[in-house]
Amino acid sequence: MCELLGMSANVPTDICFSFSGLMQRGGATGPHRDGWGIAFYEGRGVRFFHDPAPSVESAIARLVRSHPIKSHIVISHIRQANVGQICLENTHPFSRELWGRSWSYAHNGQLDAQLYELPLEFYRPIGTTDSEYAFCWLLGQIRQRFPQEPDDIGELSDFIGGLCDRLRGFGVFNMLLTESRYLFCYCTTKLSWLTRRAPFGEARLKDYELTVDFCDETTPLDVVTVIATDPLTDNEAWQALQTGELCVFRDGLVVARREAVPVASA
Amino acid sequence: MCELLGMSANVPTDICFSFSGLMQRGGATGPHRDGWGIAFYEGRGVRFFHDPAPSVESAIARLVRSHPIKSHIVISHIRQANVGQICLENTHPFSRELWGRSWSYAHNGQLDAQLYELPLEFYRPIGTTDSEYAFCWLLGQIRQRFPQEPDDIGELSDFIGGLCDRLRGFGVFNMLLTESRYLFCYCTTKLSWLTRRAPFGEARLKDYELTVDFCDETTPLDVVTVIATDPLTDNEAWQALQTGELCVFRDGLVVARREAVPVASA
Numbered sequence: 011m012c013e014l015l016g017m018s019a020n021v022p023t024d025i026c027f028s029f030s031g032l033m034q035r036g037g038a039t040g041p042h043r044d045g046w047g048i049a050f051y052e053g054r055g056v057r058f059f060h061d062p063a064p065s066v067e068s069a070i071a072r073l074v075r076s077h078p079i080k081s082h083i084v085i086s087h088i089r090q091a092n093v094g095q096i097c098l099e100n101t102h103p104f105s106r107e108l109w110g111r112s113w114s115y116a117h118n119g120q121l122d123a124q125l126y127e128l129p130l131e132f133y134r135p136i137g138t139t140d141s142e143y144a145f146c147w148l149l150g151q152i153r154q155r156f157p158q159e160p161d162d163i164g165e166l167s168d169f170i171g172g173l174c175d176r177l178r179g180f181g182v183f184n185m186l187l188t189e190s191r192y193l194f195c196y197c198t199t200k201l202s203w204l205t206r207r208a209p210f211g212e213a214r215l216k217d218y219e220l221t222v223d224f225c226d227e228t229t230p231l232d233v234v235t236v237i238a239t240d241p242l243t244d245n246e247a248w249q250a251l252q253t254g255e256l257c258v259f260r261d262g263l264v265v266a267r268r269e270a271v272p273v274a275s276a
Numbered sequence: 277m278c279e280l281l282g283m284s285a286n287v288p289t290d291i292c293f294s295f296s297g298l299m300q301r302g303g304a305t306g307p308h309r310d311g312w313g314i315a316f317y318e319g320r321g322v323r324f325f326h327d328p329a330p331s332v333e334s335a336i337a338r339l340v341r342s343h344p345i346k347s348h349i350v351i352s353h354i355r356q357a358n359v360g361q362i363c364l365e366n367t368h369p370f371s372r373e374l375w376g377r378s379w380s381y382a383h384n385g386q387l388d389a390q391l392y393e394l395p396l397e398f399y400r401p402i403g404t405t406d407s408e409y410a411f412c413w414l415l416g417q418i419r420q421r422f423p424q425e426p427d428d429i430g431e432l433s434d435f436i437g438g439l440c441d442r443l444r445g446f447g448v449f450n451m452l453l454t455e456s457r458y459l460f461c462y463c464t465t466k467l468s469w470l471t472r473r474a475p476f477g478e479a480r481l482k483d484y485e486l487t488v489d490f491c492d493e494t495t496p497l498d499v500v501t502v503i504a505t506d507p508l509t510d511n512e513a514w515q516a517l518q519t520g521e522l523c524v525f526r527d528g529l530v531v532a533r534r535e536a537v538p539v540a541s542a
Contacts, residue, residue, distance in 0.1 A: 054402050055364025057326050069343050077335050098321025099378075107372055110400035112365075132398075134376035136320050 012102070012118045013042055014201065015086040016186040016237040018193040018259035022052070022080035023234050027213070027222050029086065030075050031242040034217040036065030036088040045101040046071060048086040049114040050079050051190050056112045060101045082261070083193055085186045087116035099137035103186075104145050106133050109159040111189045113149060117141035118239055119182030119198060128176075144183070148173050163192060163258065167266035170194055171256040175271060178254065186237065193259045195237050197251035203237040204248045205262060213243045233262030278368070278384045279308055280467065281352040282452040282503040284459040284525035288318070288346035289500050293479070293488050295352065296341050297508040300483040302331030302354040311367040312337060314352040315380040316345050317456050322378045326367045348527070349459055351452045353382035365403035369452075370411050372399050375425040377455045379415060383407035384505055385448030385464060394442075410449070414439050429458060429524065433532035436460055437522040441537060444520065452503065459525045461503050463517035469503040470514045471528060479509045499528030 015032045017025050029048070037043040046065040050057045057079065065071040065088050087102035094100040102116040121140040125147075132153050133146035151173050152166075160166050170187070174196040177183040184201050187194040195201055206213075208231075210224035228234075237259075241248035251257055254270025281298045283291050295314070303309045312331040316323045323345065331337040331354050353368035360366040368382040387406040391413075398419055399412035417439055418432075426432050436453070440462040443449040450467050453460040461467055472479075474497075476490035494500075503525075507514035517523055520536025 052364045055326070055328075055367070057364060058324050060321070060323050062321075069339065073335065073339050098318045098323060101321070107399060107402060110402055112402050133373060136373060136376050136378050 012087055012089045013040065013239040014116055014118050014184060014186050014237070015084070015242075016193055016195060017081070017084040017234065018262050019082055019232070019234040020261035020263075021229070021232050022082060023232070024078035024080050025084045025086070026075055026078050027215070027220065028236055028238070028242050030220055031215040031217045032086060032088060032238070033065040033071050033075060036071075038066045039217040040088070042088040042090040044089040044091040044096045046086070046088040047101045047103050047116070048074060048084065049103045049105065050081040051083040051188065052081055054111060054190050056105070056114060056190070058103070058105065060098060062096050062098050062101050083188050083190065085114050085116050085188060085193075087118075092120050094137055094139035097137070100139045100142070102141060104142045106145070106149050108149055108153055108189070111159075113187065113189045115145045115185065115187045117144060118184040118200070121177060121180040121183065125177070125180045144177050148177070163266050167194065167256060167258045167268055171196070171268040174256060175254060184239065191260055192265070193237070194256060195251065195259070196256045198253055200239050201237060201251045202241050202248040203235055203251070203257070204241075204246055205233060205235045207233045207262070212245070214245045215242060216244045217242070235259050235262045278353055278355045279306065279505040280382055280384050280450060280452050280503070281350070281508075282459055282461060283347070283350040283500065284528050285348055285498070285500040286527035286529075287495070287498050288348060289498070290344035290346050291350045291352070292341055292344050293481070293486065294502050294504070294508050296486055297481040297483045298352060298354060298504070299331040299337050299341060302337075304332045305483040306354070308354040308356040310355040310357040310362045312352070312354040313367045313369050313382070314340060314350065315369045315371065316347040317349040317454065318347055320377060320456050322371070322380065322456070324369070324371065326364060328362050328364050328367055349454050349456065351380050351382050351454060351459075353384075358386050360403055360405035363403070366405045366408070368407060370408045372411070372415050374415055374419055374455070379453065379455045381411045381451065381453045383410060384450040384466070387443060387446040387449065391443070391446045410443050414443070429532050433460065433522060433524045433534055437462070437534040440522060441520060450505065457526055458531070459503070460522060461517065461525070462522045464519055466505050467503060467517045468507050468514040469501055469517070469523070470512055471499060471501045473499045473528070478511070480511045481508060482510045483508070501525050501528045
């Protein structure tokens, strides 16, 4: 299995603190040694860092941790391989363009062989993971249903939620997905989030000896939501998503939410 | 205008030496302060680094220069903006997926407004540069002509050469393009290359006080070709591509070449 980390904020915010915790799970406090990756959005643009080396030993991960890159939306992933060998093309997040937007996606879980019966039309996998295959199918379905970008985020979210439900029919599907403004978070087994806003307090990492007082780092108007497979701090109240729940954030706030619906038998 | 740097090699090779020269042109010995980017291929996978900050001042560029990332194919670009503001989404190289391969592209030059009469079908620009628009058109044309990957590199190269000729009809179009094995280099005004192979010798950068003896860094079987807008060293014999010439490299060797043909009047 793998671990996911996401962020949605209303001001450009760095993720050094949370990433410091996550990267420890890539070989130190956790077994996720099979690569890591991160996508930072700045407007419509995105920077990626991908590395098939363990995050705890990676020079690039040290740069990401120590060099504050400020972003509205972040998606990160550390990998413990199950399907697909350890190599660069199998390292999340995966990305494709749709509607002139750069979509990124990371997945935690495993999907059974029935997945490969889903037809791919527009997007094809570059690597050999079940995760990327699922992404290519999912984005192709969105493209087919919405040749143009829809105005209604509710309609788009419902459609994406339905696609995620189908993928959940094949196994464990925890997902972070974004098109540069909205962060779509879908849960099968494990995904928790918290929103930091005024009055800010102190946060203490579980995996690394580090405490930050966000009072010193923020303005009273900042709203920053962090999403992770497992809570990264031990002194804050994280909320767990339910199985089959989709939660959509923009600028740090929930803008759409789709409760679990029963999975149709595949 | 901008500067391009590419590499094709038969063994995973780092580009620290050449990149050390190029990054000086991003604010020190050259005026290309408006961002830089680089794509490193490892098999079918690719790592990108993109930064809208000047390369000479960039912490990420320092990492790329000092941390040897070994690759078969590299494309890099430093930008002096003409069309499109300075921001992450306007920073080359641009990338899209076709045939389950990650294509990357960087452009030097400027294309006039007639470019935008070319219809886009599959790929749409994320940023606002003429360069990315041209890439979306070019890759869409390849996709339409070859829904499946062709076996014959000559046929593909001829087709790409013809597309580049059309783009050259709109202005200056110097280009580096790759799909992970082949490096397509097209010249309108400025593009030079050299191949380093045994017996290796010493190379001295023009833009930075640095000399490398490649004898110490290579094996006798290594073949490494470097392509750049302007020669990066002053003690080696660079070959200039001709206007309208396309040269295609694989594993450091020329595998296809298309001489200039007259540009049809647009």
